[in-house]
Amino acid sequence: MKTKIFCDIAEIDSIKKFNKKKIVKGFTTNPSLMRKAGAKDYKSYSKRILKICNKKPVSLEVFGDNYAEMKRQALKINSWGKNVYVKIPVVNSKGVFTGTVIKKLSSMGIKLNITAVYSYSQVEKIIKCLNKKTKSIISIFAGRMGDKGKDPLPIFKKSIFLTKKYNNIEILWASTREAYNYTQAKQLKCNIITMPPKIINQI
Numbered sequence: 001m002k003t004k005i006f007c008d009i010a011e012i013d014s015i016k017k018f019n020k021k022k023i024v025k026g027f028t029t030n031p032s033l034m035r036k037a038g039a040k041d042y043k044s045y046s047k048r049i050l051k052i053c054n055k056k057p058v059s060l061e062v063f064g065d066n067y068a069e070m071k072r073q074a075l076k077i078n079s080w081g082k083n084v085y086v087k088i089p090v091v092n093s094k095g096v097f098t099g100t101v102i103k104k105l106s107s108m109g110i111k112l113n114i115t116a117v118y119s120y121s122q123v124e125k126i127i128k129c130l131n132k133k134t135k136s137i138i139s140i141f142a143g144r145m146g147d148k149g150k151d152p153l154p155i156f157k158k159s160i161f162l163t164k165k166y167n168n169i170e171i172l173w174a175s176t177r178e179a180y181n182y183t184q185a186k187q188l189k190c191n192i193i194t195m196p197p198k199i200i201n202q203i
Contacts, residue, residue, distance in 0.1 A: 003186045005203075006057075006172070007096040010037035012048060014197055019053050023203070026057035028113070028139075028174075028194045030087065050081040059113040059137070061087035065094075070101045078110045085113040085137060090122050097122075103129040111139040115174070118145060123159045127169065135168045139193065143175030156188050179203055183184075194203060 004025040007018045010033035017023045019079060039045035046060050063071040074086045091097055106112055114126050117140045120200065130136050140159060142152035154169065163169045170191035179202040185193040
């Protein structure tokens with residue numbers, strides 16, 4: 001099994017460039033990356049991205065903070081394209097686990113990317129909420145763990161082992177800091193690694 005490379009990006013010109021690269025199998029983005037890229041309107045900017053990347057998976061994030069708002073935004077975002085994965089943070093700004101919305105959306109067949117995951121117990125809770133027939137990504141923030149002095153490898157090992165029997169659930173190495181992380185992700189047999197353009201160029 002090969003570890004797929006996704007590009008973490010929001011600038012339109014860069015997306016056009018990286019979408020042509022065979023090495024790049026998908027894209028992840030978020031509202032802050034979009035703001036930095038000059039996006040004024042979330043919907044129209046997202047649709048511009050999806051017009052370029054209509055064959056590869058693209059993760060677009062909700063920015064609601066409660067169940068009703070997250071669900072409403074997720075349904076909208078999902079309707080923008082067949083290749084869309086809706087990004088849902090594992091906890092909201094108050095630290096509350098978003099399991100109810102994950103369970104509801106996954107049961108409706110909406111492809112999800114559960115993001116900002118920091119612990120194995122969160123991974124276990126997410127898996128219990130997911131419909132195993134619906135494609136899902138669990139994004140574990142390796143780089144941010146490393147920034148705080150925590151070794152991310154044990155969490156990846158256990159999470160990859162736990163999800164091995166589910167074909168539709170993929171583990172993603174997020175917040176990549178250096179090219180060596182790609183080697184680590186491959187050694188772990190991690191499904192996906194997402195990285196900024198600079199590190200993809202290094203590889």
